[in-house]
Every structure is written in structure tokens, then in C-alpha cells.
Amino acid sequence: MNPPSAAAGSRRPAAWLGMDIGGTKVALRAETPGGEVRERVARWHGRGVAADMARLATEVGLLHREVPGGFAAVGIALPATVGPDDRVMVWPSRPEWIGLDVRCAMAELFPDTPLGWADDGDLAALAEAEATGCADVLYVGVGTGIGGGLASGAGPLPGLGRGSFELGHVVTDPDGPPCRCGRQGCLQSTASGPATLARASLLHGADVTYRRLREGLEHQEPWAVQAVDRTCHRIALAVTGVRELMHPGLVVVGGGFAAGLPGFVDMVAHHVHALARPGVPAPPVRASCRGGLTSLYGAVALARVLGRDPARTAALASRVPPG
Template sequence: MTALAEGVHAVCEGSTRDLEAVGVSVPATLDRGGKVVTWPGRPGWTGLDLAGSLDLLFPGTPVRYADDGDLAALAEAHAAGVRHLVHLGVGTGIGGGIVLDGRLCPGTGRGSCEAGHIIVDRGGPRCDCGRYGCLQAVASGPATLRRAAALRGGEVPFTELGGALARGRSWAVEAVEESCAALAAAAVSLAELVRPDRITIGGGFAAGLPDFAERVRRHAQRLARPGGPPVEPAAAALGGLSSLQGALLLARGPA
């Protein structure tokens, strides 16, 4: 929070009085009052009154905040010009968001779309949340790297995984394809519920690997059913900036 305050004052040249509104992209789970309920990757933040801290940082300025996955979906829908969209972001965890009729679902103040905690494998690995078989436990960046290391028999840095995948190394292909298959299962399941116009695959981990979204698309095609909704996952248009773009959209008005 100190670093955030320093950055804000540097950008605003010491004063936030001229700000019209602020949008904040938040990776943690917040309660209705804006307090951090859980953030598995940053347990020290649990209990922080984030809303109160932001009010102190931006006195007199409307501050709106939402889950980073939700905001990525909002930005991707805006960029694609569609009203209904599902977004899956692959990074340290799995973020996700749903936009229905141009608005976030379930909506700010009502929790976030925790697509990363859809269960895709009942016998799968333990997730940071404590459950087993969550999409995040199977398909996140760290989960994919752990699988690659087990298959290879040694540690695999992210930079090496991308090169090995491009060269068709069997251990890299198998590790990544398993993640893509799990993401496809989640995408197809969500499509059955909300019938989106578009499904996007984003996040830094996905963006850094060759043809990642295309691999997810191929797995999704194999799961198609007659009469079911068309599912064609595609790479996110905004890359790693989608959540921040979504925060700007949120600042302009309720989503």
C-alpha cells in the first residue's frame, strides 16, 4: 500500500484533487465492505480494509474496484464489440470473467466470477483454495511448470518451456496440452450456461507460449456436441493490459 501511494502521488504530482474517478483491478477476494477475505498467493493481505485504504488515498474521489479477471472480461468484450463474453486468464492462477449484456456477471458488490475454481478433475491436484481438481490447480502457470518438470525429470523455467514447446519436445507438449484440455473443458461448460458471443484466453502465461489459445480451441472442438453452443476460444486482444483497461472502463461507470 505504501508503494501504491508513492506511485499515485508521483503520477498525480502530489495531489489527487483533479481526479474524476478511479478504477482498481484487484486479484484478492473482497467482502461487500471492501475487506480482503482471502488471497492465497498473498496471505498477509487477509483482513486488509482495502476500500478504506483507497478512500484515504483518494479523498473525495469515487473509487470503484472489481476482480481482475472480471475486469479483463469487461475490457475484452469492449475491444471485441460484443455484449456476451467469457474470459479465462492464465497466469500465476486462473482468473476469469463473464460479461452478459455488456455488464459483469455476477456484478460488482456480488462477488467475482471465480472460473479458476471450477472443478475439472475430481481426482486432481490440491488447489491453493484447499479443494482438489480446480481448473487453477491443473492449468495455471505454476501447475503447468510442475507437470513439465515431472515429465522431464528436472526443473523447467518458463522461458525454457516456450522454446521446448515450439520445438515439439514431448514433455513440453504433454504438459501444456493437459492445461489446454482443462481450459477447454471449463470454456465449454461455461458456454453451455451463458452462450457467449466470444471466449477469450489471456494472461501472461498463455501469451508467452506458442499457439496456446489455438491449442485450447482444438480441445474445445473435440468437446462440441450436436445442437450445443459454438465454442471457439481465441487469444485475448489486449494481452496483459486487459485488467487495467477494464479498470478504466469501470471508473467511467458501473459495470
């Protein structure tokens, strides 16, 4: 049975629902206009898209009992690659989802409810924009890979259904190491956590763990400083390119790898300011204020965007530009 939506005629205020769908679990957060918050987290049981959908329906139903007003709109953080036909094309963490029509599957869960989805990085930017009150935010997430997102007053760019803001696959070093995407010198291949550790190991002459890198950086050991500084410089190159094209008002650096290294954000900021040209000042660079919850908060923010602009939502669903 489908969980009821805001269209079911409830008189209670409807909530904005955000879902962060990951490879091992799903997190849900509902926020009402009055400030009430309800959350649920559930791990997937077994494998298979049918089982996952059943699990998701159960969790949504349980959450709905705590939010009698239903859901005004639904935003979804989905790390899978979704094609223009709304079907999952690639998702290494949950390959069973390949071929799933995301829009149809979610519409069954939330009939007559505006909904949309985006990549983690895109929604992280939206979450940081809401948290900081800045209309235009560039987000850079440094972890196993490099995630990115650009939020404007209208929502994540380039826009729902038009792909993700793939900052990690901007080429910053044409002669750099090969990237898993098939190109050479992508930001992800030169500035991700694994790439930084590999560089540190080469400079140190021995294998370097994340803990050892952090200790080396704390003690300003040359090999550690050089390894991280190179990473931060490459990130700054990518940020500068975006700055020239889109002029974000704020750059936010997040991700588990960056968060645990002392001075990482300051090093990125230093290089961003050094790369600025006369007449085009560098944007401020700050650490993430949402931590590991950026995707979930961003999904809620997306729900608010969709719920407040029905015409935009209808256009997204039909792929016809509003006008």
C-alpha cells in the same frame, strides 16, 4: 487534502479513471470522453497501509493536475479478497491491507464520485469486451494461477460486491492434484503455469523450465506437446461448462504463461470445438489483444459502466438491488 472530483464544479470534461492496484505498484489511467489519455505508475514506498494511502493520494493529486475536469467515476482493479463488509480479508502480496475498509478509504480520495472495484480477471474480461466489441466475453488468464472473468453488457459477472468469477477454482479433475484452496482437482491445480511445468518435468524425466517447455513445443517434442495439450484440454472443459450456462459470444485467452507458448490458444480452441454438442456451437477462442494491460484498461471500462448508470452505482454502494 482530497483531490477534487468531477463534482467540484469544473467545466472541463470529466475523465474516467482506472486504477490497477498491485502488490508492488499502482498504475493509473484517465481517459476523457474526447479521447485524451493521461497515465501514471508509482511503486509503493516501504510497507503499511497508511503509507500506501498517502502515496496513492499523492499520485491521484498529480494526475488530477493533468485532468482539470476531475473524475466522472473510478474503477479499481484489486487482487485482494474483499468481504461483504468491504474490508480486505486476504491479500498475500500486501498483508498490511487486511482489515482495510476499501470503500471508505477510496471515498476519502474521491468524495461524491461513483467508484467500484473488482478482481483482475473480472476486469480483464471487461477490457476485452470493450476492445473486441463483443457484448459477452469469457476471459481465461493463464499464469502463476488461473484467472477468469465473464463480462456481459451490464458489466462483470456475478456483479460488483458479489465476489469474483473464480474460474480457476472450478473442479475439472476430481482425482487431480490438491489445490491451495483446500479442494482437489481445481483448474488452477491442473492447468496453471506451475502445474503445466510440473507435468512436463514428469513426462520429460527431468526438471523443465518455461524456456525449455517453449523450445520443446516449438520442435513438437512429444513430452512438451502432451503436457501443454493436457492443460489446454482442462481449460476447454471449464470453458465448456461456462458455455452451457452463460453462452458467451467470445472466449479470450491471456496471461503471460499462455502468451509465450506457440499454438497454446489454438490448442484450447481445438478442444473447445471438440467438446461442443449438436445444436450448441462452440464460441470462437482468441488470444488477448490487451496483453499485460488488461486489468488497467478494464478498470477504466468499469469506471465508464459506473459513470453511465448512477442508479446502479447507488445500489452497489448500499447493497440494495436497484428497482
